[in-house]
Amino acid sequence: MVNIITSTPIADNGAATQMIDKHYLLSDVEVAKFITYGYHMVELDLPASFHEQIAQQLDGLQSNPGDAITETIPELWQILEHPAVVGALTSLLGHNYRVNSHRHWHCKEPDSPYMHWHQDSTNNRSTQIDRFLGLYYPRTITPDMGPTIIVPGTQFRNAPTDRMATYTNIRGQLPLNVKAGTVAFTHYDLWHGTGANRSSVRRHMIKFLFNRTQPNSAPTWNHDPDALNKVRDWNLRDKAEDVNNILTFVNPIGVSQSDHYKETAIRRRCWAELRGES
Numbered sequence: 001m002v003n004i005i006t007s008t009p010i011a012d013n014g015a016a017t018q019m020i021d022k023h024y025l026l027s028d029v030e031v032a033k034f035i036t037y038g039y040h041m042v043e044l045d046l047p048a049s050f051h052e053q054i055a056q057q058l059d060g061l062q063s064n065p066g067d068a069i070t071e072t073i074p075e076l077w078q079i080l081e082h083p084a085v086v087g088a089l090t091s092l093l094g095h096n097y098r099v100n101s102h103r104h105w106h107c108k109e110p111d112s113p114y115m116h117w118h119q120d121s122t123n124n125r126s127t128q129i130d131r132f133l134g135l136y137y138p139r140t141i142t143p144d145m146g147p148t149i150i151v152p153g154t155q156f157r158n159a160p161t162d163r164m165a166t167y168t169n170i171r172g173q174l175p176l177n178v179k180a181g182t183v184a185f186t187h188y189d190l191w192h193g194t195g196a197n198r199s200s201v202r203r204h205m206i207k208f209l210f211n212r213t214q215p216n217s218a219p220t221w222n223h224d225p226d227a228l229n230k231v232r233d234w235n236l237r238d239k240a241e242d243v244n245n246i247l248t249f250v251n252p253i254g255v256s257q258s259d260h261y262k263e264t265a266i267r268r269r270c271w272a273e274l275r276g277e278s
């Protein structure tokens, strides 16, 4: 049976009320993994021809429309309104989340260089889950196309951009070599950059930004109140598949014990906030 609940994502173009299919809400483990790793991937089940048609429209653009990319290619609204996207956003940002008016077509031209590691925006970092990015890739990204590269678990580590720009490969970095039609939701403060585009094709990514509009008063995902009750098992570490062990032990880039303690404390706070406990 499909359970329908209602919510109202507010898009800046005056968005319609969305129906949410409960089947698409995240599980406890997926929410815990987002808090811990700072990303969540969704492969949309739209026809390949739909994504390719968007890619071809992008191929043909001579200039970047900036925030008006959704007016230039209105089919992009179907990405934002897809139940899997609405389900992930509702799960992590609560009901009434906002689709920010800022969005951007990131086109990496053939032969363009890598992009340095950075965190977006100003260095006022948040330890709450109150905004994040959705990166949509209309075409399959191969390693030579200049993939976005993220560093899982870095979202709570603030670092000066000019210092980060001197870093080379980082243990645990993850190139988003993804299938056409993937949306990667990434914590706003996650460290990221790109590889160089050594291919002969333009690499397309559309970046969307989403905001929370109100604190949660209860979980907004498929939540089991016993989710935190599994016995702690240090041996599981990165293989943990339950909330308690994920929040406690997962250490995606192998940070020091001292940093790990600080991060796990933030994770617990995020989890409690999302459950509406504070």
Ligand SMILES: O=C(O)CCC(=O)C(=O)O
Pocket (backbone or CB within 6 Å): 106, 107, 108, 115, 120, 147, 148, 149, 192, 193, 194, 205, 207
């Ligand atoms: O083009 C990309 O894959 C990444 C873009 C980027 O780093 C950014 O939007 O801050």
